[in-house]
Amino acid sequence: MTEDIAAAVETELVQLSCQLTEPGERECLRCYLLRMLAEFGCDCTHRWTIRWREQCAPQAAELVRRLQELGGFCDCEVVLNVFPGYLPVDGPLPCAGQPRAGSALPCAVRPLRRSA
Numbered sequence: 001m002t003e004d005i006a007a008a009v010e011t012e013l014v015q016l017s018c019q020l021t022e023p024g025e026r027e028c029l030r031c032y033l034l035r036m037l038a039e040f041g042c043d044c045t046h047r048w049t050i051r052w053r054e055q056c057a058p059q060a061a062e063l064v065r066r067l068q069e070l071g072g073f074c075d076c077e078v079v080l081n082v083f084p085g086y087l088p089v090d091g092p093l094p095c096a097g098q099p100r101a102g103s104a105l106p107c108a109v110r111p112l113r114r115s116a
């Protein structure tokens with residue numbers, strides 16, 4: 001009995017962490033990386049880039065190599081060097097959507113208008 005409960009909880013946790021690291025529908029690479037890095041950090045590989053590519057741009061076989069050419073040798077470097085100039089905000093903003101399906105271009109996320 002207890003073992004069943006433990007197994008059930010474990011399955012639930014696995015499913016949960018799966019959903020948490022799932023790229024959103026048409027979430028762009030930059031927003032996805034920002035979200036994952038804020039949550040889980042960088043392990044000096046392209047693990048999030050590769051996960052995003054599998055879901056969102058499976059035909060972009062050269063993606064990692066292209067990002068490396070642009071100075072992105074791991075997930076956090078992709079954000080820093082390939083997609084610089086993100087808005088100076090504390091946390092990731094909601095993604096405005098991939099410009100094209102399968103495109104690694106960042107979305108056109110806009111700063112919120114200051115209301116003061």
Ligand SMILES: [Zn+2]
Nearest residue numbers: 042044074076
């Ligand atoms: Zn890194």
Ligand SMILES: [Zn+2]
Nearest residue numbers: 028031095107
């Ligand atoms: Zn985005």
